[in-house]
Amino acid sequence: MMVYKWIDVGAPLTPEQEAELDALSKMSDDDIVFDEDCPPQTEEQLKQFKRVNPRRKEKAVG
Numbered sequence: 001m002m003v004y005k006w007i008d009v010g011a012p013l014t015p016e017q018e019a020e021l022d023a024l025s026k027m028s029d030d031d032i033v034f035d036e037d038c039p040p041q042t043e044e045q046l047k048q049f050k051r052v053n054p055r056r057k058e059k060a061v062g
Helices: 015-025 043-047
Strands: none
Touching: none
16 A cells, blocks of 8 residues: 655644754754664765765755
């Protein structure tokens, strides 16, 4: 069975969403928990990351 969920990206954030984003913005890199599935990246590995999609020339509406 497939479940579909429509997200209205133009809708205002709920108080719960705002609280979660606020908490995330206050986290430091030291709060990240690395494990064998998600090890920390070296500076050289981070330099190899490339953007998958091109930047938009204009902001998205909404």
